[in-house]
Amino acid sequence: MVRGIEVTCNRSCVHGIRCLALFLATCTLVAKEPAARSDHWAFQPLNQDPPPGHHDDAVQNAIDRFILARLKVATLAPSPAADRRTLMRRLNFDLLGLPPTAREVDDFVNDPSPGAHGKLVDRLLASPHFGERQARHWLDLVRFGESSGFEHNTPWDEVWRYRDWVIHAFNTDLPYDEFVRLQLAGDVLRPGDPLAVTATGFLACGPYDQIGNELGTESMRKATRQTELGDLVGTVAQTFVGLSLDCARCHEHKFDPLSQRDYFQVAAVFGGTKAGSRPNAAGEHDAEVVAGLRRLEPRLTELERLRAAASERAGGILAEQFAPETDHPPLPPATPYHALVLEDEPLGYWRLGDAAESKVAKNLGTLGAQIDGTFSDSAQRGLPSLVGDADSTAMMIAAGSRVTVPAFEKFAGGTGFSVEFWAQVKNPGAGGFISLVGDGESGEDFCLMVYLGSGRIRAHLQTAAGIRAIDSTRLLNAGETVHVVSTWDARSGELALHFNGVPVETSTSIGTLPDQAAPAHTDNALFFGANGRGTPGGPVVLDEVAIYNKPLPLSRIALHARSGGKDGRGCRDWDELLEELDDTTADRAGEVFAIQRDLSAHLLHGRLAAPAATHAVTPYQPEVFHVLARGDFRNPGQVAAPGGVAVIGSGHDFGMRPDVPEAQRRIRFARWITDERNALLARVAVNRVWQSHFGVGLVATPNDFGTNGSPPSHPALLDWLAGQLIESGWSLKMIHRLIVTSATYRQQSLDRVDAGKTDADNLLLWRMTPRRLEAEAVRDTLLAVAGRLNPRLGGRGYRDFSKTLQGENYNYHPKEETTRFGRRSIYRMWVRSGTPSFLAAFDCPNTSVRTPRRAVTTTPLQALALLNSSLVDRQAEALAGLVARQAGEAVADQVALTYRRVLQRRPTAEESESAVHFIAAHGLRDFCIVLFNTNEFLHVD
């Protein structure tokens, strides 16, 4: 027997250790030398035996009965339940990847109800951060990257939508079988559904060699393609069924019953897949999304109220900083842009979409035909509209071209005015007018101009009281489309500018009319484009010009901007918005952040449902596939028609012709692999969930369920969980819930000498295994405890690099993250060019490697990163500032608050004394750094 074990150890250490440990633990040899046949355990149907033992006090659910039965054989007792603070941390990190707040810990610790644990679990499972955490595990598996790699290493700007889709799928608990099918064939299973198309990002996020595929010789292209397919087939087989099918590309699999024929049948299924950008057909809107966006309106109003309140507290700067997100899809055509504008009763509203042959710019506002405009000859018309729902067009103005509206004098009697338009500036540096409104005698009583100067928008107001002008501090970018509203409130006298629905910061300009000496306007005229003095303007594209004799309320301005905005346009970077937020207001950000996060959870779906384009599969009809000797395209053998893997069975022979249309191949494969008779699909899935909670799966080799992988430590439990997954309608949240509410999961993690002697690696789960935080969790937690985590969900990633282009090759240069509010690490744009040094130090994997389980190392580079990096230092500074403000003068109180934020507990008297002593000599900031470096901070017990 012992000999047998030694042999096993030589073949596979993992397997060996586990056999040995289990042997020692149970005095029975639990796993024989694995058989390289289809009688291998993983290829058998699910064992449907009921859980062993019976329900008693030590049992929370059936999982415990499986675990206790094995512990009993080894005469080991389970560990007692951990205290609530420990459980809270454990649950938060496992489910969300973020720490709980001190208040959340208190609430849980003080909740006397027996259902407190379950309630907490349900709350965490419902958190939008759950999907982010689970998606990170998934992206590791599918070697998610956001550039092509290889020589060109071209950035892919739309792959983040697949990341968002994964987050969304986990958050909404998309049934796992559907989750799988959509990733393999969403585009052809549900054509026209943007979410399903985006799901196929799975097939499109691996490395891609442009040179090898597109340049070079025929032979190079073929060889490149075969290699690429090997990577894809391997990813499909390992991710969904835990089989190293890519081993069988060059020869029959050495250990598993997988043939070259199996490999090439599957290769033929995916032979027509290629990554590319897929534009979304216009007007595709999911009714559910429409409803969801509508439901957002009250929350937007709430946000608006908070924003106003914050603004009062901290001055105008906040108004913009707590602005609603703008990078979300337009409200669907149910409320077209022009209808919204008309609801606000403009005096004049010119869509500039009038037919090319007519010279009249028709006024749709309340003053109607009285103030129709006239296009000048040089105004270029018929350009694509700048607003999302346009059934009309836009106008380009250049030097001298304009629309003139004569005899306009109706501002009198209103409560102020608003001027609204959409503009796309070709050359912001060039300057020039984009709008001019004049009123009164000789223009001296009243004149308003909104125009472009030095790349900024300026609102210029001239009344009898004098001249005022404000400049936007933000510079416009060339080609940027911006929604501009200038408002003047006659009662308060406030003059303001709004871009894309939010007030912008402005500076008072000392600037005056471009030619003040000669205000040569025509009385009562209104111009778009060059004014009466013929000052050169443009080139600028203008659209949808409206004027009102009242200041538009903020909520309406925001609504106009959102409705007219095209996806991705007007996207203000939240980081950028918050960049200059001062510390005082940072403390109050929490409330607004919470709303922001909830909103962005909805918007995540909205963005997914209405993308402009997404990086996904762009299929083509492939050539007939052959079994290639040694995997070499120069040695074709028998024809390989699309098919499944024989050992899995359940209809693996598709009976398809070798030239069957591409779409049918993937549809069939997706249905075959998710057939309930395929026990591997559920086994592999539940094993990954288990691993996410215990560090090691029931099968320790999560991507290899073959004979060379580890045998399951608890085979009956694995099968029972797999059965539960299927029975629940493939609900992964249900499996998470089962696991984290079990007594097994709730155990303490303290080492026990007696048990350690029998089962040092805790394979039998006599305690919870303590774990170190993963790279992303370290960074996210640092931001969170410092109050600097921007919890916004989804959207374009942040970039912690600058990129340069040499010829056709992109190079990425790491740069220091400097934003004050960092987003979660999953939102980094993961280009294939090294991992940022902080994350790399903590074992963040390479974006081209399928990583089902991360390495956990301990190195001096980690110590250096936590002690010295500017990321850590900045969080320490932020936390110290926050603590000093909130805890007051007493150092002991500061210590207590720091402990509560960083470690979610109060310091002991002894700890407090040491800390007070340290702070007196070295300050609070360095104390924060010390706490960030502690084992207690980095470990989840």
Place this chain on the structure above:
Amino acid sequence: MSTDRIRSTRRDFLGSFATGIGGIALADLLLGDGKLLAANAGRNVDPRANRVIHVFLQGGLSHLDSWDYKPELERRHGEPMPDDEKPDVFGKKVGLLHRPFWKFRRHGQSGLWGSELFPHLCGHIDKFAFIRSMIAPTGNHTPATYVANCGFSELGFPSMGAWLSYGLGSTNANLPGFVVLGDPRGMPAGGPNLWGSGFLPAQHQGVAFRSTGSPIADLNPARRVSQQTRNARFALLEEINGRYLASRGGAESALQARMKSYELAARMQLTVPEATSIEGESARTRTLYGIDRKECAEFGRMCLLSRRLVERGVRFVQLWSGATLAQPTWDSHGNLDKEHWREAVRIDRPLSGLLYDLHQRGLLDDTLVVFSTEFGRTPFTEVEKGKLGSGRDHNQTAFTNWLAGAGVRGGSFYGATDELGFRAVENPVTVHDFHATILHLLGLDHEHLTFLHNGFERRLTNVHGEVIREILA
């Protein structure tokens, strides 16, 4: 401080606490605790070399103009390729044959050929073992460069330096085991994956020293922190961690290892600046490395730095010659005479100085110097049929690499190309064979340096590779 003689295979990340930077001390600690498998690694062949300096020429050095002398090419200058050859080359153009762009002559006692492209290196020819029959699996730069460095044409496989770090650990816990000195003109095509750790634990990846400021990220605090405060931080951290360890029973090895890692970090903070400072080197040494000459000062500093690093126990130092492909490299599709000369002048004198210095310090006895490129170049010029151009296309069917130093039979060569130098015809050597030979010299059997990843027993050499015994001393 050596696990050199421990003989078992390293396969799973269960052992990953034990390896890499500072890994030896951690391994000792953990092994003492009896928690881990006896670590692993190991040399199962008699080692001849303890460390490697690898010079990689990106873009494709022309073997025909440097080390592989073809008199027939001289004679047939301006003639077409023979009819029976149907070159399947990257640029798809087969112009007329071009004679070597530099004059060749015999050097040293061995009388081996070398051209005037590398006048200084030719002076060391008796130290070199040439492999004149190298072949590559592809004529596409980036995949070929991945193969040359990682053994596979795809992304995501560990580099040779990472494998060595994993297999042998470092001999100086205060320095990284694998240091990369990039070409200051730019990142090579293929990027940091070229020295990545692939699926091996991240600690084995090459540490690319930055050419300005602190060579390693976060070596010093982001803001000025007094030594007093630094010491106090360590002391308080030790105290807090000590209490936490005690509260957890006092025997958690992961916690102990992390506490230990702070001591190593502190030592690293002292060691790295000392190792990387070349200010104390004499004027004579700087001249030897060409640091006083504008055209080769950059590479001279890299060479001198590499000597200082191997002296201090760094296992693998890699020097890159050739920036990204749109910038200056060895990729001379045209104007080969100017482009190759520009690149050769940068490295010839410094590398020659390095070889001399290693030799005079006795370091060459157990330091292996590797000089390699991703593929060679064609004997014909890359222009339309019937024309004579000024540059050569990629040639995956023949190129020349050399080894020097520890365990290498100097003044020897292995394999041969055809009379025009287009194909390796005698004893073709794959990159896998080349890697197997390097590992062998370091005492590692390439078939036993493995890592189990997603069902594959992965190796640097995939499932191939034969040690080239003919060039071993």
